[in-house]
Amino acid sequence: MSTSITPRRTLVRVLILSLGLAASACAETADADGGTSSSTPATTSETPEPDYTAAELEALAGTEEVQSRLMPFAAAPAPNRSVYVPMSDGTRLAVSLYFPEGLDPDAGTAPSVFAETWYTREREAMATPIDLYRRAGFVVAIVDPRGFGASFGAQAGYLTEAQRSDQRELIAWLASQPWSSGDVGTIGVSVSAMLAEASLASGAAGLRAGIVRATEFDQYNENLFPGGVPNAAMHGLIAEVLSMMRAEPCLANHALCPEYHLGPVDGDDQLQLLLQALREHRDNVAPDALAGVEYADDRVGSDDFDGVSPRGHVAQLAEHAVPARISGSWLDGATAQGALARFAALPDVPMQLSLGATTHLGGLDADPFSRSAFAAARTAPEQDFGADVRFVQDVLSGAPIERKVDYYVLGAGVWKSSRVWPPEGVTDLELAVSASGLRANAGAEGERTYQVDPDASSGAGMNRWSSQSNHPIYYGDRRFAAGARVSFDGEPMQRDMELAGAPELCLALRSDQPDGAVFAYLEDVAPDGRVTYLTEGVLRLVHRKTRGAACDPARGTERSFARADALPVVAGERMQIEIPFLPVAARIAKGHQLRLSLAGADHGTFPMLTEVPATWSIGYGGAHGTTLTLPLRPWSAE
Secondary structure, three states: OOOOOOOOOOOOOHHHHHHOOOOOOOOEEEOOOOOEEEOOOOOOOOOOOOOOOHHHHHHHHOOHHHHHHHOOOOOOOOOOEEEEEEOOOOOEEEEEEEOOOOOOOOOOOEEEEEEEOOOOHHHHHOOOOHHHHHHOOOEEEEEOOOOOOOOOOOOOOOOOHHHHHHHHHHHHHHHHOOOEEEEEEEEEEOHHHHHHHHHHOOOOOOEEEEEEEOOOOOOHHHHHOHHHOOOHHHHHHHHHHHHHHHOHHHHHOHHHHHHHOOOOOOOOOOOHHHHHHHHHHHHOOOOOOOOOOOOOOOOEOOEOHHHHOHHHHHHHHHHHOOOEEEEEEOOOOOHHHHHHHHHHHOOOOOEEEEEEOEOOOOOEEOOOOOOOOOOEOOOOHHHHHHHHHHHHHHHHHOOOOOOEEEEEEEOOOEEEEEOOOOOOOOEEEEEEEOOOOEEOOOOOOEEEEEEOOOOOOOOOOOOHHHHOOOOOOOOOOHHHOOOOOEEEEOOOOOOOEEEEEOOEEEEEEEEOOOOOEEEEEEEEEOOOOOEEEEEEEEEEHHHOOOOOOOOOOOOOOOOOOOHHHOOOOOOOOOEEEEEEOOOEEEEEOOOOEEEEEEEOOOOOOOOOOOOOOOEEEEEEOOOOOOEEEEEEEEOOOO
16 A cells, blocks of 8 residues: 555446446467467457567667667757866866857856766766757756766765765855856756756755656666566666776776766866876775665665665655656656656645656657657657756746646547646546456456466567666567466457556465566557557565555555565465556557456566576455456546
């Protein structure tokens, strides 16, 4: 159970019948080639074919056009100035400044926005819409925090108190410059957004607004260990970045330094200051700091996960109440969940959310209903990021900031807006898994056996978790997804419906292994048999303990992921496991069915947690069988 911005739900079964969700469903089984097939016949006699072969997708993803869309602001301008700013303890931080056209920094003044980055100032400039802010009259500052890029010092963790102190001093420095109006905003995307949100909790005088894009509220459950399962690609990326910040090859051979895009400050043509700074980086948190980490209360260098997550600083964020615009994507990791978690946790903070369907930096479309891979984002990045600029302008002008959630609806191509989440009119409908599928009534008790297939995959390299590393996203027709899953379908919809919120699975399960992970997928099945990915829920089984009773009727799921709360799986013992799905908004068209698919692996994305693939028995029927709760309302384009 968990806190929510909406009251305790009512399970309304009477609507199930009117929606046509009452009777049948199907199961997927392994084909001879290891794929999956459905026992529900398609309405067409044509043999289905995938939209693209794996080779075609890989070739398309590597084209110059697609790569340029992944980095919509890659053509970054050169900074007007790059300087060192001394902190109170003597540590010098590298800052690049970009002045708006027409500003004489010795005579005029302007507001400023700043971004901090792990990726070096030069690289961060390629992800920052510098010219959008400059054209609006802002000075843009990009900063290497201590221990990173060309800055001096070191950090013993991912987000130390020293860095938080540096943020307050940097904001004070920006506000006090001769060219400054005294108004400062913090901006960022991905890691720089994590650092931007830390500054929102700092209480720094002069900080007026925040732009937080594509990051998480809970770095454990939403990023590094979704559902407690190690996110191997993200662990590798962090290790790579931390190694890069040591730049050992650059120290050994100065001719290699330009390859690291470290950006020496003005006047350091011989790199003497840069090399001094890099030597101090050797005391940073070790690149392999995540090795051996499993639980949310494990230490990562000098940090714990609450220390590096906004969820651990809710009191400070609420106290300072800096207006913020938070952007995420239904298909980019758990960034939409992170944005909605902020919205719920900070009800009195002026906040606007924008939840779309794009890749990590907003340049590519990721709507799974699209049959064209890697198309340009439906909202151009200049328009999307331009809304950030206008938000900061509105805050500085004193305009009232209305709390709202603007969200894109998958499969509909439209944007909607709501003052609450889930939107008004959404009703939670509980369906029971039965011998034949998803039904309104539980029916007779029984169990379905499933042999976990280690080759089951959601599409490594092109799924929501790959997007966190700025890969393109394409799920395609899930009939051709690798490996075997077990699936259950509902009846065709009798009218268009809107799925808006976070579905929840109450899974009755036995396993013959001491650990493992459940990968639960919600999918749309079209009348022609095409299967479209909607969202997913992930949980490592040892983390099944919840705060409160498992599978209670309250919206949301709270669990600690702490070492002391881990529950080994007892072979053959039946478990009631509450698994929340990531939130989503999608139109489910008349005649389409909703499908629940379960797997025990996501090959290429998450590691297997047992040496031997488990055999599962999935319980259905009776008072304690598997159920799926869906947040639905009748479709309206309004």
